[in-house]
Amino acid sequence: MGETFSGGCFCGAVRFEFSEIFDAGYCHCSICRRFSGAPFVLWVNAPGRS
C-alpha cells in the first residue's frame, strides 16, 4: 500500500496505526448502525504487532 493510516476510539484510550491490510468489508447490522450513527460501517483487518 505504501500509505500509513492512523486512528483511534472515540474516548482516545486506544490509538492505532497500520500500513497493511489483509481483509476488508462492511456491515449494516443494527449494532453497527447504532454504534456509528451511519447506515453502514466499513472495516479492515490489519496485522498485529509482532
Ligand SMILES: [Zn+2]
Ligand atoms: Zn455489524
